[in-house]
Amino acid sequence: MKARIKFRKYGVMRFIGHLDVMRFFQKAMRRAGIPIAFTGGYSPHMIMSFAQPLGVGVTSDGEYLDIELKEEIDALEAVRRLNEVMVEGIEVVNFRRISDEKKNSGMTIVAAASYRVSLLESSRSADITRALPPDWDGKIDAFMNQDSIVVLKKTKRSEMEVDIKPMIYQMREDGEGIYLFLAAGSEQNLKPDLVMAAFMEFIGKDVASVPFHYHRTDVYARQAKDKDTFIPLDAAGVL
Amino acid sequence: MRKLALNDEILLKIEKPARYIGNEVNSVMKDPEKVDIRFAMCFPDVYEIGMSHLGIQILYDMFNRRDDVWCERVYSPWIDLDQIMRDEHIPLFALESQDPVREFDFLGITIQYEMCYTNILQVLDLSGIPLHACDRDDSVPIVIGGGPCTYNPEPLAEFFDLFYIGDGETVYGQLLDAYKETKANGGSRKDFLEKAAEIEGIYVPGFYDVSYKEDGTIASFVPVNPHAKSTIQKQMVVNLTDTYYPKAPVVPFIKVTQDRVVLEIQRGCIRGCRFCQAGMLYRPTRERDVETLKQYAYQMLKNTGHEEISLSSLSSSDYSQLKELVTFLIEEFKGEGINISLPSLRIDAFSLDVMGQVQDIRKSSLTFAPEAGSQRMRDVINKGLTEEIILDGAGQAFEGGWNKVKLYFMLGLPTETEEDMKEIAHLADKIARRYYEIPKEERNGKCQITTSTSFFIPKPFTPFQWATMYSNEEYIARAAIVKHEFQEQLNRKSLKYHWHDAEVTVLEGVFARGDRKLSDVILEAYRLGCIYDSWTESFDNEKWMKAFENTGTDIAFYNLRKRDVDEIFPWDFIDIGVTKEFLYQEWQRALKGEVTPNCRVKCSGCGAMRYKGGVCIESKN
Ligand code: SF4
Numbered sequence: 001m002k003a004r005i006k007f008r009k010y011g012v013m014r015f016i017g018h019l020d021v022m023r024f025f026q027k028a029m030r031r032a033g034i035p036i037a038f039t040g041g042y043s044p045h046m047i048m049s050f051a052q053p054l055g056v057g058v059t060s061d062g063e064y065l066d067i068e069l070k071e072e073i074d075a076l077e078a079v080r081r082l083n084e085v086m087v088e089g090i091e092v093v094n095f096r097r098i099s100d101e102k103k104n105s106g107m108t109i110v111a112a113a114s115y116r117v118s119l120l121e122s123s124r125s126a127d128i129t130r131a132l133p134p135d136w137d138g139k140i141d142a143f144m145n146q147d148s149i150v151v152l153k154k155t156k157r158s159e160m161e162v163d164i165k166p167m168i169y170q171m172r173e174d175g176e177g178i179y180l181f182l183a184a185g186s187e188q189n190l191k192p193d194l195v196m197a198a199f200m201e202f203i204g205k206d207v208a209s210v211p212f213h214y215h216r217t218d219v220y221a222r223q224a225k226d227k228d229t230f231i232p233l234d235a236a237g238v239l
Numbered sequence: 240m241r242k243l244a245l246n247d248e249i250l251l252k253i254e255k256p257a258r259y260i261g262n263e264v265n266s267v268m269k270d271p272e273k274v275d276i277r278f279a280m281c282f283p284d285v286y287e288i289g290m291s292h293l294g295i296q297i298l299y300d301m302f303n304r305r306d307d308v309w310c311e312r313v314y315s316p317w318i319d320l321d322q323i324m325r326d327e328h329i330p331l332f333a334l335e336s337q338d339p340v341r342e343f344d345f346l347g348i349t350i351q352y353e354m355c356y357t358n359i360l361q362v363l364d365l366s367g368i369p370l371h372a373c374d375r376d377d378s379v380p381i382v383i384g385g386g387p388c389t390y391n392p393e394p395l396a397e398f399f400d401l402f403y404i405g406d407g408e409t410v411y412g413q414l415l416d417a418y419k420e421t422k423a424n425g426g427s428r429k430d431f432l433e434k435a436a437e438i439e440g441i442y443v444p445g446f447y448d449v450s451y452k453e454d455g456t457i458a459s460f461v462p463v464n465p466h467a468k469s470t471i472q473k474q475m476v477v478n479l480t481d482t483y484y485p486k487a488p489v490v491p492f493i494k495v496t497q498d499r500v501v502l503e504i505q506r507g508c509i510r511g512c513r514f515c516q517a518g519m520l521y522r523p524t525r526e527r528d529v530e531t532l533k534q535y536a537y538q539m540l541k542n543t544g545h546e547e548i549s550l551s552s553l554s555s556s557d558y559s560q561l562k563e564l565v566t567f568l569i570e571e572f573k574g575e576g577i578n579i580s581l582p583s584l585r586i587d588a589f590s591l592d593v594m595g596q597v598q599d600i601r602k603s604s605l606t607f608a609p610e611a612g613s614q615r616m617r618d619v620i621n622k623g624l625t626e627e628i629i630l631d632g633a634g635q636a637f638e639g640g641w642n643k644v645k646l647y648f649m650l651g652l653p654t655e656t657e658e659d660m661k662e663i664a665h666l667a668d669k670i671a672r673r674y675y676e677i678p679k680e681e682r683n684g685k686c687q688i689t690t691s692t693s694f695f696i697p698k699p700f701t702p703f704q705w706a707t708m709y710s711n712e713e714y715i716a717r718a719a720i721v722k723h724e725f726q727e728q729l730n731r732k733s734l735k736y737h738w739h740d741a742e743v744t745v746l747e748g749v750f751a752r753g754d755r756k757l758s759d760v761i762l763e764a765y766r767l768g769c770i771y772d773s774w775t776e777s778f779d780n781e782k783w784m785k786a787f788e789n790t791g792t793d794i795a796f797y798n799l800r801k802r803d804v805d806e807i808f809p810w811d812f813i814d815i816g817v818t819k820e821f822l823y824q825e826w827q828r829a830l831k832g833e834v835t836p837n838c839r840v841k842c843s844g845c846g847a848m849r850y851k852g853g854v855c856i857e858s859k860n
Binding site for chain 2: 011012015016017020023024026027028029030031038042043044045057085087088089124125126
């Protein structure tokens with residue numbers, strides 16, 4: 001029996017890194033008495049996997065983890081119990097039973113993620129945003145109308161030129177900020193700050209001079225029947 | 240939403256921002272408007288160390304049970320943030336409210352080891368509290384020291400308004416009430432300190448005058464305020480079951496040193512090893528009721544979600560209900576994926592059996608702490624572990640599948656000879672030989688005997704408080720003798736030898752038995768940039784040596800001088816129950832190599848009976 005848990009991460013919890021969020025959930029499962037299954041051996045581990053790591057400083061409305069259950073638990077009851085043992089800054093949104101097939105695990109099906117990027121008054125606070133300059137709407141269109149967007153991707157070992165254009169599914173002005181819909185997951189993965197850095201270079205601005213806050217709005221899988229359609233992870237493989 | 244004291248830019252730049260944001264599960268939030276007293280509880284080291292300390296969790300829980308008090312936590316900012324706070328003039332803040340410590344009523348600092356002394360100054364400095372107690376006015380918190388190092392608080396005397404001597408569970412209530420009363424009556428800082436000085440166990444260093452003889456030793460140590468007492472009685476919870484215990488300790492987000500539920504099963508030790516300060520300070524030994532501990536285990540695991548539980552105490556094998564407790568923990572929690580981490584137990588059939596159940600034998604190691612290599616030396620220190628017991632225990636374990644052993648010894652003990660040192664290597668080798676007696680087919684490859692030595696440091700309130708230490712060079716020379724002897728051993732390929740740093744030992748020795756004059760050295764070292772001295776990467780011995788030189792302080796006076804029977808020690812004004820006569824008698828017996836039986840075998844009349852509790856009255860009920 002498997003279940004997928006969707007949660008939000010906000011406020012001061014944005015400073016807690018991915019590994020520590022995992023540790024937090026392991027302990028939360030015990031506090032909430034969720035009947036989670038364990039691996040065997042001398043030091044058994046909870047069977048739990050997170051869909052897509054979130055960088056420190058980034059907030060999110062759509063984080064996911066899959067767990068293996070050893071007995072049935074009512075979904076609403078699970079959400080209630082988990083939220084009783086959360087801290088401010090983490091909220092469980094839903095708990096859904098998913099199919100047991102390996103290929104449905106959150107880790108493997110992630111294909112895209114959506115973000116809201118806000119412009120900040122200063123890098124000192126993610127709470128005080130400011131409006132986009134009026135000419136950015138047009139500049140975003142021009143940026144997206146390029147044939148290719150080549151950036152230097154640095155890894156620990158090497159630097160590589162990559163065309164990120166095919167990985168930007170959407171980029172547009174969206175009310176207060178910028179909406180990004182980007183490739184995510186194990187095959188192709190594009191981080192929002194890389195896109196914004198490329199954009200800033202495109203409009204001739206120093207990226208360090210304009211502080212942004214990144215907020216992930218959801219994580220998506222491709223629909224089984226129609227590979228070009230994306231659906232949020234809490235609608236994918238759900239029983 | 241809580242507003243943080245540090246801005247995003249800083250938090251995203253420093254290492255582990257989770258150290259500074261609070262918000263952990265079970266941390267306590269209150270409305271500052273609705274409490275009378277705000278207490279900042281500090282462990283002057285980095286968060287991961289401080290959060291692992293049981294004592295603070297006990298006091299945090301105890302204080303916050305009071306509606307009129309809000310107790311919050313403070314730790315030393317790590318070196319990266321320390322610099323930023325100095326550059327940007329950001330005052331040190333408490334984790335829960337994120338408010339500046341300076342605005343609090345109290346700053347309580349637990350003092351667990353000598354090498355945190357410069358961090359205490361860091362905490363005061365970053366808080367904007369004058370370093371010297373005499374320079375403080377009513378606008379800054381009362382600075383309290385507690386913990387093991389306060390059994391000789393003198394080197395720190397000038398930096399603290401008061402010290403709390405003994406178990407924290409007893410008179411804090413009185414102290415806080417006295418504070419409220421003074422505040423309500425519009426009393427001053429001095430009024431409060433005078434009230435505090437009348438409470439048992441509270442030492443207000445500013446109310447005492449110390450004069451010195453020409454040779455630098457103490458001539459007199461007397462109260463100069465009518466409210467101050469001439470001796471301070473150690474505080475002790477007689478009944479350890481019927482007292483405070485944190486059933487819902489704070490759960491850190493980041494991995495800390497002690498990332499588990501901790502059950503304190505007893506306080507004190509019956510053994511009476513002559514080098515061991517804790518063994519004397521916490522007399523008499525008191526046990527916590529096993530049924531209560533079982534309840535705590537359920538509640539604490541449930542409230543924290545920790546995946547590990549461990550027992551804490553000195554010499555855990557002496558806990559009378561150990562078997563019952565350990566069996567219960569294994570039966571009850573093992574199936575739920577909870578690790579049971581055992582303290583180092585005496586190696587016997589029982590401990591080997593439970594160890595086999597809770598850990599992977601091939602990966603785990605056995606631990607012995609003979610503390611000295613030769614039987615003669617072990618008699619001097621009153622360590623009742625014989626070679627026979629060790630070889631027997633190791634033999635049983637080897638036959639059960641273990642092949643790793645860790646051994647702990649001390650070098651530089653009183654009366655130690657070259658032969659005693661060499662015996663360390665011989666004992667390690669004998670253990671290896673015992674292993675290779677097992678037929679090849681039945682044993683698990685090679686064995687690995689790892690030996691560590693630390694240098695002995697005489698501590699106040701031990702029979703060895705009269706002992707002399709050695710110089711840095713002499714310590715290294717002794718370690719070299721041991722190392723050389725290891726290379727001569729038959730099984731040298733299975734033996735490993737490590738020794739601890741001697742520079743730190745020398746400093747710890749100075750501060751352990753130091754006097755008031757040393758506050759200048761600590762201050763000078765801090766001014767020269769010393770901080771986080773317990774961390775090898777930041778310890779700077781050269782700066783320390785410079786601090787001694789600049790203040791004209793002679794290390795030899797503290798470490799190499801012979802102390803006479805009638806010398807007044809800086810800590811003599813504290814009464815821990817155990818008498819100075821008993822300690823001296825033990826010192827004399829040590830020099831003759833005479834052993835003293837433990838409290839359960841025979842009471843030696845150490846003086847602690849006066850607390851009317853624990854092991855002293857065990858069989859007399
Ligand atoms: S009075 Fe006797 S039994 Fe009590 S602690 Fe001292 S030696 Fe042990």
